[in-house]
Amino acid sequence: MATQQMVRSTAPGPTGHPVLGMAPAFRRDMLGTMLAGFGRYGDVVAYRFGPRWGPLTQRVVMAHHPDSIHEVFTTPRLYSRRTTAFQVLTELIGTGLLTSDGEVWLRQRRTLQPLFTPRRVAGYAELMTEEAARIADTSPVADGATVDLHELMQRYALRVVSRALFGHDVDEAVPRMQRLMPVLSDLALARTLQIVRAPLAWPTPRARRISRERAAQYAIVDGIIARHAERGAGDDMLSRLHSATDPETGQPLSTEEIRDQVLVFLLAGHETTAGALTFTLQELGRQPELQARVAGGDAELARAALLEGMRLYPPAYTTERLADVDATIAGYHVPAGTRVMLSAYVTHRHPEFWPDPERFDPSRFTGQHERPRYAYFPFGGGPRSCIGEHFAMLEGTILLRALLARYRVEALDERVRLAPMVTLRPAGEVRATLRVR
Template identity: 45%
Template sequence: MTMTTSAPQAPIVTASPLFGSMGDLLNDPLGAYLRARRDHGDVVRFRAGPPGLRSDIYAVFSAEGAQQVLATRAADFRKDNVFYEELRQSVGNGLLTSQDEAYLRQRRLVQPLFTRRRVNGYASQVAGEAAALAAVWREAPGGSVELVGEMHRFALRVVGRILFGTDVEKAFEVIERTLPPLQEYSLKRGFSPLKAPRTWPTPANRRAGRLQAELYGLCDGIIESRRGRQDGDDLVTLLVHAENAEDGSLDADELREQVLIFLLAGHETTATALAFALHLLARHPEEQRRVRDEVDRVLGGPGGRVPTAADMEALPCLTRVLKEAMRLYPSAPVIGRRSVADAEIEGVRIPAGADVLVSPWVTQRHPDYWPDPERFDPSRFTPEAEAGRPRYAWFPFGGGPRACIGRHLSMLESVLGLAVLLREFEFEDAEAGEVPLGAGITLMAKGPARARIAPRG
């Protein structure tokens, strides 16, 4: 809908007279977004920065508004905002950050690697890594594991097997040490009204440059190790040889950027879903029993057969648990865009040139779509319940033409990985309260999610 002069402006979120909402958005963004919707409605304005240097950030919290931004009017809301520019300079111009012809060309070259048939062929790697993790857990000291760290390591090992056809234990150490500070650096620069050019040798710039160089070196080494192979079915080997008449092939920089994006995004999304699905099941033993009974019927109980992609359809209870975990703990709590045309969303003006965000974190807790939204309730995802909600009431993988290309791979890895672990162990919550959370580019646990595990059989 084109903006009309009669449409009101978005309400401004109450904040500090000196720095506006900058402190809230940096220190407690998840709480700030929830309070803004509760107090001001589905379209609001945050003003960040000191007087004279403030910038407006529009936040859209309704499912219908999210659909306009991501899908129906996607051409008018682009990845041109300051946060994507900072991320682009930190991790390159891969599928997550590229636009226009560069994005379309990359997508055409990469899409054949993510067909459902090809992704289903990776089920054995997923099951193998889950079985290896179960063997390690059986020796866990004190029968206790920290789910967030364990699931990050598991997801990265699966990505390593699928992407690179090799062990990535070294990559795990590099990523865990470099990625969080690079995210924080990019986010702070995105919010800052005044920032030194990255070429200036400030301590922050020099540290970020060293971290980036280490990540780039990791990816270059992986690519080089696969370049001489012709017969591998890992994604890097396939990317190295990806080519078509229209688009040619990926050059060295493009290869590195795609590998880095797949390495980062490919494990973050899945690790968050796995960790919090197990955390929630550990806190809800009746739901855990229901899911385990289903897994036992399908896979045969402890030590049963190896799951395959065909088993996913036979595990609807487990899939509902996973979707509910992704509702409550979306790995991308906020998705940013910039408007390039005047718009009207939910009857509110959004001018051309405005920074705009939509938030799975808020929309997936919106009481208009989710009664008692903080309650864990997998029955929200029965086919009948899903049919009764707006399409974008749940969008942990984004949506529209820029929806996550790895969605099916993430679901395959999550469902089959959980099935193996739940078949082999019982989980009991070992923490007294909620897991403290923060948000950078992705959702981050700021404390442990520890569970006691007891081997079955």
């Protein structure tokens, strides 16, 4: 425990632009700026966005050491979710499990947890296997065809999560959701990084665009929910959402809450998985021997490759909390009202825990390794960790094994250009040649 005397002043960090602080650097190259900050200042780095003083000043502290991450994730009494990024997400996708807070969140989490038990999730293995086979059977037009891995993986992940949710495929909605995702993501990020944010009710061009895209997204989801209702209850998550009740109070979810959960599962549940699979396949696509072992049925290696893919390219590459009261991180004073950012992208490259950090090496996740719990946190941690973790891992390993058993994947580019949006995505196509084994 840090005693009062041990508390050093504020954390060190770059000053950046005199008026805008580090906002331009983050906008230009967020990942590079965070890594450079870590390299230069170490485990705790303070960034300023906006002017040095005054009401527009925003202070952000980034904590990179696993011990600090542990503390931030597991002490919700000190660190809440009431941050800009989550506010902006709420404006875009409503108040589902990802964006709710306090009592509302607790009730929702209690109500939804039974939908994601390992037994329930195992029940989706069959549809995941069918969808993986569909991708493997139908993707390349001919042996040796070049595909966009990201497009394939988005299609797979969206079909899996929509079948799990609705009990059938929602093919007509898939391309529309796929088109909307980068637009929403772009809007969310632009709004998060804005120093002055007008309320959405003000008719700025961006606010109008957000309202329009949000309406389009709700229309898609409402349409799916209405058709589902006509068909009657089945063995799917949406039927379970309708009948789910809070185990403590017996209270069901409201119609609006159900829609917001559907949206969260659709969005949180496909972008992330698609990204993780794309990056993993790109890396395996440069390492034929490793790939051959996964193709040969080494299930532990498939899992390790996916974990290693998410180490280098964590789809949820940053998250943040708000210090609700004065706090201390690694001996530095963190005043109430500070945004505390955690970045899996940076900590997953911490040289103390990850030797030769840029090398893709799944053996880091096979066998036993001594490492602090929060040296690796692609699914977050503490009470608000990802509810879909088992679902995503099962879905991911099923796809890797099915696709690689069928094809040799040869990635055409040495590296993927990254686009840090709401999730970490490839900046464009991820080209690979598929050759029948």
